Amino acid sequence: MPLPTSVTARKSKSLSRRQVEGLIADGHAIVVVHGKVLKVDAWLKYHPGGDKAIMHMVGRDATDEVNALHSPEARKCMEAYQIGQVEGLWENFLPPIQGGHFRAYIEDDEKLQHSDENFDLSSSQNSSRSSTPSSDGSIPLIRRRGPGNATESPSSSSISSLSSSSAVERKAETIPSYIDAWTKQEIDLDLSAYPPLDPVTQDEIVQKYRLLHDRIKAEGLYECHYASYLTEICRYALLFGLCLLFLRWGWYGTSDTVIGIIIADFWGGLSLGWWKRNHNVHHIVTNSPEHDPDIEHLPFFAISHRLLLSLRSTYYDRIMSYDSFAKFFVHYQSSLYYVILAFGRFNLYRLSWEYLILGLGPRKGPAWWHRWFEILGNIVFWYWFGYGMVYKGIPTPWGRFVFVMVSHMVTMPLHVQITLSHFAMSTADLGVRESFPQRMLRTTMDVDCPEWLDFLHGGLQFQAIHHLYPRIPRHNLRRTQKLVVEFCKDVGLPYALYGFVEGNKEVIGRLADVGRQAAILAQCQKAVSEKADLGHHT
Template sequence: MGLKQLLSSDDVEAMIADGKSIVIYENRVLRLDSWLHKHPGGDKVVFHMVGRDATDEFNAYHSDEAKAMSRKFQIGRIDSAWKNFVPPIQGGFFRTKEMIDEAITFSASSSSRSSSISNGSSSDDVHTLNGIVARKRHNSFDSMTDSEEVPKVTIVSPSVREPPASAELIAEYERKLVEHDLKKYPSLDYETQTFITNKYRELETMLQREGYFKCTYWGYGSECVRYVILAALSYYFLQTKWYLLSATCLGLFWHQLMFTAHDAGHRAITGSFFWDSIIGGLIANYVSGLSIGWWKSSHNIHHFVTNDPVHDPDIQQLPFFAVSTKTFNDIFSTYYNRLIEFDAAAQIMVSIQNWTYYPVLCLGRFNLHRLSWEHLLFGKGPRHGEAAWLRYYEIVGVIAFWYWYGYLLVYLQLPTISTRIAYILVSHIVTMPLHVQVTLSHFAMSTADLGVSESFAQKMLRTTMDVDCPAWLDFLHGGLQFQAVHHLFPRMPRHNFRAAQKHVIDFCKIIGMEYCIYGFVDGNKEVLSRLEDIAKQASIIVTCAAQRKA
């Protein structure tokens, strides 16, 4: 195929049906099969963009060099508005070339049938093939507008009426969430979403021009002072045998360090994959015992499919937490490549999750160690290309961490087993506010699936909230309280988030969308309210299941 060859939607669909990884970028058709195993961000990120216009996502996460390199993978172009397909990893159906040709032939032979098809839903292209309806599952909610009547549903106590199957309860609850979002947020029609996209691109261009994407290195000055003070205090208290104070300072040191590791993971410090990986690995692996490669792999997916219960690993927290009733159906996680079951343990824990939220998060860092080792030992990161070396750098780093922390500090410096256990627990529990910070911006936000016609900017704002605090408290949140800004512009250095926030607020006013921001206390109340609501639904469904068995 020539680089300038015009390709139709049917052409792209047939190639994807044939197993090719095709994405649209700036009206250019890219085939990325040869790049999947080399992609530093992992292959799953690409899989979630197959069949879609990935222009905004691509620009948000890639450097100018990567954008220029994309031309190597161009196989053609499009010259009309693109309607997104549902990617195969998300369950999309794609017709082969033979199916498309046969459908066209069959359609042409029956004008009446052709007429009925052309007057069908605007959200799905429907073709009759040998009497069977084959759907191109894209723009799933285009046909659902704010003016349409969506049936209202309410989940009631099982004592009120004969309980339907749990699947029906879940479907009703999820439909109610979709109905709420369709009324609350801008219409999903093509014109509205194109307007939002264009305004978002104008905002990004302006922020680039004004220097918001340039790293303000002086911002790390005060942070480095905090790092040194906390590390020095931890060592001082260790030598004076104030062990729990030493552990507390060490935990606070780790807590603060991870904000810079986050920057490095997004290539927001130097802009270089190599040097930011070195910095991120040094902080995360060698000093903190966590895998920066695991974090990047998980976090990249989180940014692309934010708050999707089936695809976003950041909200797949069973058996401890559930923020969507979809997880009650034993979902197959496309990130972990395994079934996440709503088993007996999950049923118990989720039903009380609003009470266990903070206690469980106190132990969250131990789970990060597990996930890090799983990622490194099983080689789940890229094994080819510029990121291949990172796994070995990380393994050495985690071993080095356990040598200095586990052996030199905990084993040699602490006198008793009970003191060692207490030191490990305190140093890890003190990092709990970081886990609260991460969950705070998403657990209370929408988990509804509005389909692939929703623009990148709208989805990020719909699934993310900011936390309001005075500027002098920014150090406590590490700048990550500006999650809406961060999700719109993930490569923007976090020291520029506060200044950029006012422009994002203006952008929201222009597109007619709520800018969701809560104070820290109110934000926590919102999260607990969501957890309590899902806990009640879990209790109802468990009760229904028990009654049906009785």
């Protein structure tokens, strides 16, 4: 059925950059996809993937993010929200959720029109105040280390240069200046290792990335061959059967491992809605200390020195306090890494129930019932696992405690595998001009292993490939990797590829680096405080 003339005219209307900015200033959620301007205000509360993922795309060309995360059918539905189109290459705004500022649109105001470029540059630069590990990257392997290797603050000389009379006034701004120095150093290291951020270079990367998508599609790598999962199903069914057998025999230590694998990975009593909301944001703002929930683990971990500033998380809508508790754990985080991850399963329970109880997912639209179905599913899980298996199946309190602890702690290798892909990679924000594929490859690593070990990693060793093309089934990721390596060589993008052991060393090294940075910062704070006290008494 043809669209009414008025609707067609509305969709074909050409919108200027200033008009789009004005719409955002008025509180509208505007994204650009394939040159089409979409006003998605009404869809925010219905989006099955959560509202935060959309909010990080406001004012941006979201074409690659949308294509990566949505099916063709879902993308077709988006056309209902089109209010116009833009001409030429779109230059991104910094989204409001990330601190971008927008001006109301005043028609025929030439002065404002001519000031667009300066304003946009300042908006882009606001997003660059973030941290990043250093890099001397090459293809196919990139190694990175941050300024935490230093034994003193990059601005330590400024402490002694403070005059007594100005120490009190400058105390509040001196510590952030050290953080800024580290941040600049890390950004400079990333800029030297990756292609330039000019529009021509980044657009070339994007166009070749999209051509690779067409090639992947032509080779059938998006197609899911469900028979490939038969081996997985048989293996886990066997393990679960052994789990029940060992429980019957009273071999609680043996059955724990099986329960850890089966329950944690598949029927784990976790919220799928929480995972989608969390994971979608992670895929869009990967490794951003302020925005990516997958690296926001204070007080236990800090993989960026910027987290030492008690940043505000836009995902959790709260301050991530770098308090005395956090200072202790960050100081020892490289030593406690595996120990803390052994308890990661319990944190997933907390996050899941927080999501369900607070109703953070869609309450209307096609996914309104997911929350209630998930609550039912979690109740069923705790009935059969908590009551039926643990309470009724194990006769002693101590046996129950050992069973629960060990069965959950053996999931630690899974948490290691997940954190391995990002903890050692860049956490810098290079601004709104960086393309989607470059940002994904700069913040994500792959784990190198022989093909016969793929069953052990479960596809999680191809996280960089997964971030570029999330809809590719896991059994096709290895074939896709070869194509991505060719793409990286063609456009000059470093591709981070480590062995499992080497990757773990990189993560531990990163945690140790930030721990050293925390120690340096503590020394700086002490020195500045003493200088300020001296100035006050003088």
